[in-house]
Amino acid sequence: MNLGNNILLDAYHRMKAIREFEERIHVENTTGEIPGFVHLYAGQEAVATGVCLQLRDSDYIGSTHRGHGHSIAKGCDIEAMMLEIYGKKGGLCAGKGGSMHIADFEKGMLGANAIVGGNPPLVIGAALTAKVKGTDGVAVSFSGDGASNQGTTFEAMNMAVVLKLPVVFIFENNGYGEGTGCDYAFGADSIAKRAESFGMPAVSVDGTDFFAVEAAAREAVTRARTGQGPSAIEASAMRFYGHFEGDPQAYRSADELVELRETGDCLKIFRAKVEKDQLVTADALDQIDREVADLIDEAVDKARKADFPTSDDLLTDVYVSY
């Protein structure tokens, strides 16, 4: 299927924004101004983007500790995200959540989640809402290869099939869960096959190939939207950085990292493809690069200057009423 110029530019914009966001945090993190843990998504941009392009604001996604990419792809405000990551009051979660808890219900972003396997059960709940209310809403769960071994994830898959919920389970296989290789932690051969054995269609795609992800996601989301129940997609794409910022990555060889940048960069692959097939112009992409760079510059700048919450804010927002 031909995606059309606008969609391709939109896709590139989202992917580039994610990349730039993450690369910049990687740099800024060394200043000590960013509190806590950050887990960067760079390298996996085509997955979040290929999937979220299929979704509307009223559709929901659930995310992980590595959630910046999903948030940006789903349309969260980049400046408000950056403020949140810096712990500022104007952040998307008022500074209370930080990198691991970015959420924006207006944009259908149910939340990053610091519990591995935490989001799949929640996502089937969002899908249940759509089903009970009879809307054509869809809910998508993003999980890592590591999270695919968590009991909560399995339960969510079975329940989604039983209740025929409009869900798509995305498994991003980036080769590692923390410092342990996927091949070690995963007993079977294929996450997709295992998901399939739960009673839903499942495919494996190259997660560095935006077009492959996009096609698989389109099919799965359409299936969900038209009442045909859940499906699963395993998308393989390695992360460029460590598990968290500061991870020395001794579990990865230097060669692996070099090769990754050369052959596993979804942005390069996208650019090469669209330029070769003359789908969009290099100029248009360059223009996006500049826009995105400015956007992120400004976001970092604002985030650094913004105010922290004050201790008055400590006690608010625990309950709606108490």
Added chain:
Amino acid sequence: MNLGNNILLDAYHRMKAIREFEERIHVENTTGEIPGFVHLYAGQEAVATGVCLQLRDSDYIGSTHRGHGHSIAKGCDIEAMMLEIYGKKGGLCAGKGGSMHIADFEKGMLGANAIVGGNPPLVIGAALTAKVKGTDGVAVSFSGDGASNQGTTFEAMNMAVVLKLPVVFIFENNGYGEGTGCDYAFGADSIAKRAESFGMPAVSVDGTDFFAVEAAAREAVTRARTGQGPSAIEASAMRFYGHFEGDPQAYRSADELVELRETGDCLKIFRAKVEKDQLVTADALDQIDREVADLIDEAVDKARKADFPTSDDLLTDVYVSY
């Protein structure tokens, strides 16, 4: 394979003992002397027996809320079990556990378990002991069809494959989890196929056919004992009674229950087969029937007459030392 006269008589003895035990509790339960919940195993005897025949005292099994059959098949003392079910001090667990917590570590019975999905993680631990110590011990987990949807069960399967543990996962598909049909609660087609997708050999067998269970279990246990890792067996056999004693079973038609007794009785099927093939004599089986009847009579008699624990026993056995 020809099992030999002794083994067949042993198998029949175990199956009959389970049946008689359960039928008798079904009757005695109406007197109000048996405290709490009891879940009867009648109808599924060939599964526990076919599996446990492959095991030594030093091998372990983990069981469920419906654990009487597994306990008897694994060699637990029937009298001590009956005392336990009556809550008596001389019971296998000193009256502290009751029907849902019968355990006997001397006999390799790790415990009935009142948490659905509670035992598979524990069983892989017993298998880990064998692996770390380098013995040829084996551990077997019994779970119901309902428990096959519990996250803990999935995690245990994956971990067993990853660590190549000497485990066999038995899934007893008795058609229902409480009052919900397996077909409803289970999204996929086959428990065995789903287990297989976790990376281990898995088969489905007719759980009312002792010979089918025995053969599958022999293969799986041998595999585990010889260091070839885990496997799974789905064995289908319906329970004769309600989920618990007192369950009115409105979720089952009268026809189902009638037909079950006619065509799904593993003891009848066993007897017909061994008599037809002249593997053992009817006399020998009748003799076992009488022995077992006496055994259970005596167990009930002793259990009724035995002493309860006293409140002095309340505070003991919480810790080894405190």
Added chain:
Amino acid sequence: MSKKTIREALNEALHQEMARDGQVIILGEDVAGGHGGTGVIDAYGGPLGVTKGLIGEFGANRVIDTPISESAIMGAAAGAAATGLRPVAELMFVDFMGVCFDQIFNQAAKFRYMFGGKTKTPMVVRTTIGAGMRTAAQHSQCLYHMFTSVPGLKCVMPSNAYDAKGLLIEAIRDDDPVIFFENKLLYDLACDVPDESYAIPFGEANVVREGGDVTIVAFSRMVHIAEEAAKTLAAEGISVEVIDPRTTSPLDEETILDSVEKTGFLVVVDESAARCGMAADIAGLVVEQAFDALRGPIIQITPPHTPVPFSPPLEDAFIPTAGAVCDAIRKLLK
């Protein structure tokens, strides 16, 4: 108005709220039952019969039987609540919290705070508690002290049918996650319950019995043990005030503190835990906030620090008794 058991009162509350608000759904194991079987649907109506008849009236789209997958149930409820429904999820026995606690205490409870106040999670988890049914260590716990300690959760435990109905209606209408603890031994307890719908606000204790000599604070079934003790002591000339906080979170601190200001003595009767339980919580509150009024030690009557035993004489010795309460009070006032 007519006599209704707690089971009937809860069922009525669910009926009325589901009829009133199409966003209210029910989900859990065998909340109807019978799906995939050869018999009838609604064969269970909840393992303890509380949700009976609902599927007939509101259909399988709103009364949802699930697999035995508590994490998925609680997660689905939380996710649905955050996106526009008002789920009432059933955790058959609170003892099963161990397979699904994350979805309750790290997810549902924390959403609002972590997300900076930008969401609400109006879900109810109905669950059963309590020893006395000879169901042993894994089916007899109370555990509400753990939930009470979690910021973001509300905890409710009615002791009678009137409160059960009013508090469940309030729970369903409340915009925060509420854990609703039903004592298994109280389901058949009846009292007058209005037919019409009504809500009882959280954080308002019920002074079950007024008295001037000593205050008892008790929860759930222990309220009845306290009342029994109070009656016995009344005959001895000791006037006992019995307070049923009804909700532990929020807690009506004022009613408890006022009572202790009046009586000077406090006994807490609670089945949850001997350590870090509700009894310690109330004692800690009072010795911090009403020290000057205290005229003697605060006595905690709880089960011992042991799992719940199976055998009847052991279990009977495990559960706090009116006799033990009376003894403690007699000693206190001597």
Added chain:
Amino acid sequence: MSKKTIREALNEALHQEMARDGQVIILGEDVAGGHGGTGVIDAYGGPLGVTKGLIGEFGANRVIDTPISESAIMGAAAGAAATGLRPVAELMFVDFMGVCFDQIFNQAAKFRYMFGGKTKTPMVVRTTIGAGMRTAAQHSQCLYHMFTSVPGLKCVMPSNAYDAKGLLIEAIRDDDPVIFFENKLLYDLACDVPDESYAIPFGEANVVREGGDVTIVAFSRMVHIAEEAAKTLAAEGISVEVIDPRTTSPLDEETILDSVEKTGFLVVVDESAARCGMAADIAGLVVEQAFDALRGPIIQITPPHTPVPFSPPLEDAFIPTAGAVCDAIRKLLK
């Protein structure tokens, strides 16, 4: 004897116990790390470095990396413990208890009792606790009050490297399930630690500082907050006794009660919970057992009833401070 950090002390304890007893094994996520990768094995040595070097010495048969499946990890540990090993399982952050609590509190903790004393479950769960690292609501909790309330579990929380080593060795040798809580912010704290192996018995408090005017009971990192406060107050002429119980279950009640008998005043400083937490537990104990000695209210200094916030100024305001302790004590003694 040399200065060692808590991290080093724990690592040494594990080395020594594994060398001494072949039944001791370690399991958890990335306890070594690097399996299935293109780099080196033992790439992590535990997410926080505590188990570094063990796989090199004891091999992958005894230092076992697992999938991210906490229920399977905890269950495997419990099952292995009941059948002849002494597993030390790692729960990376205590916040993850919600996905595996059943295997700990319903299984391991209750085996011995449910089975009538016929088994033992000598396992240790090492886990990390504590706010202050800007890791927000799902990676900063203490939660040991919940474990302390569970009969059958022992709970240990060292505040310094000497105790860390001795208590971990004791935990491994103990025949009951022990939950060992390591505060993330204390790992680099060093003190003199003997090179040889030694064990510190459970249930024996450490009187960190003697004093006559007021007693502080504090746990884990809060011991240091208490000491800081005590130093400040000493300069004002207030003599503070600081008690570190080191284990909450068993609890050294005697040392606490004796101290309050002496001082008449008690402040409990604890990070676990504002409701049903350790502070309430200790307050409840003292007002029941040492009422006559009390000369003022028992003050609980805990975080507020909120999840742990992310933003630094909020998190700093969340955690009890020495300033707050000083203020409370000044007011108490006025």
